[in-house]
Amino acid sequence: MAHVIDWDGAYREGGQPAWNIGEPQPEFTALIDQDGAVRGEVLDAGCGYAELALALAARGHTVVGIDLTPTAVEAATAAAAERGLHTATFQQADISSFTGYDGRFSTIFDSGLLHALPAALRDGYLRSVHRAAAPGASFYILAFGTGAFPDHDGPAPTQFSEDHLRDVVSKHWHIESIRPARLQAGTGPTSVQLPGHLLTARKVQGGPV
Numbered sequence: 001m002a003h004v005i006d007w008d009g010a011y012r013e014g015g016q017p018a019w020n021i022g023e024p025q026p027e028f029t030a031l032i033d034q035d036g037a038v039r040g041e042v043l044d045a046g047c048g049y050a051e052l053a054l055a056l057a058a059r060g061h062t063v064v065g066i067d068l069t070p071t072a073v074e075a076a077t078a079a080a081a082e083r084g085l086h087t088a089t090f091q092q093a094d095i096s097s098f099t100g101y102d103g104r105f106s107t108i109f110d111s112g113l114l115h116a117l118p119a120a121l122r123d124g125y126l127r128s129v130h131r132a133a134a135p136g137a138s139f140y141i142l143a144f145g146t147g148a149f150p151d152h153d154g155p156a157p158t159q160f161s162e163d164h165l166r167d168v169v170s171k172h173w174h175i176e177s178i179r180p181a182r183l184q185a186g187t188g189p190t191s192v193q194l195p196g197h198l199l200t201a202r203k204v205q206g207g208p209v
Contacts, residue, residue, distance in 0.1 A: 021191070024052040025111050027142055027181045027198055032056060039138065040106025045129055046095050046113030050076035050088070057088035064105070065090040066098055096124040101132040108132075108139045112183060114168075115143040115157040115196075126172040133203040139173055141165075141199040142181060148194040165197055173201035 023029065031037050032052075038061055044053040047065030049072055056063045057080065065088065067073050073092045080088040091098075095113065108129055117125055133139065143165060149156045160168075162178050169175060181198035184191055 020049050020051070021184050021187050022051060024055050025142055026184060028052055028109060028111055028140070029055070031140065031198075032059065037138070038107045040134060041104055043101070043105040043108045043129065043132060045108060045110045045125075046116070047076060047090065048072045050079065050090060052109055052111050053088050053090070054079060054083065054085055057085040058083070060087070062087040063089075064101070066093050066095055068092070068094055096121040096128060098128050098132075103132070103134050105132055106134045106137050108137060110139070110141040110143075112142055112144075112157075114141055115160060117158075119158075122168055123171065126169060130172045130203060135203060135205060137203045139199075139201040139203070141169065141197075141201070142183060143197055143199070144183060145180070145195040145197050148183070148196065160197060162197060165199060169199060169201055174204040176200045176202055 024032070032055065038056065042053075042056055042061050042063040044050060044056070044063055044065040047053050047067045048069075050065045053063045053065040053076065065073070065076055067076075067090070070092045073090045076088075076090045080086075080090070096117065114122065114125070129139065144157050144159050146159050146161050148159045166175055166178060178197050178199045181196045182193040183196045184193055186192060
């Protein structure tokens with residue numbers, strides 16, 4: 001199934017996409033600084049320019065970033081080389097059906113990917129990352145909430161209610177918590193903070209698959 005948005009075109013148009021803020025989302029910066037939040041090898045799902053993956057590598061973690069767009073993957077690979085971050089690697093692949101990493105990742109981050117996927121691709125995505133997760137893996141999802149784009153005209157990311165987000169993710173993951181969160185769009189004086197959710201889930205033995 002084709003993706004609704006030309007993601008590679010969004011990166012090739014010049015300038016910075018609104019979701020690329022030159023650093024990890026503040027919610028995830030705070031999270032990765034917490035003791036025990038990041039364990040083992042890490043997956044940055046839908047990494048884009050991979051500021052999250054690069055920040056994790058700078059803290060000593062081994063991280064793989066996967067993204068659909070070759071332009072973003074090339075830029076992330078170049079940035080890792082320029083910064084001397086040899087524990088960050090990147091692959092171009094469809095995140096809703098990728099393979100080759102079974103049971104590998106103990107920590108998985110979704111920084112605004114789930115809300116950007118067409119509804120028809122969500123189940124494949126959640127199933128694929130579950131397959132790539134190690135037993136007991138932590139899965140962190142940062143997604144837009146209801147009211148993030150009240151006046152938007154045309155296609156926009158999904159605005160999840162807490163119940164909707166829980167229903168979608170719990171088909172494959174054991175949900176530990178969902179709390180209100182903010183997502184930053186843009187940088188500098190024109191940046192905005194939009195309402196969302198931070199969901200924490202875990203891959204449990206005998207749980208959903």
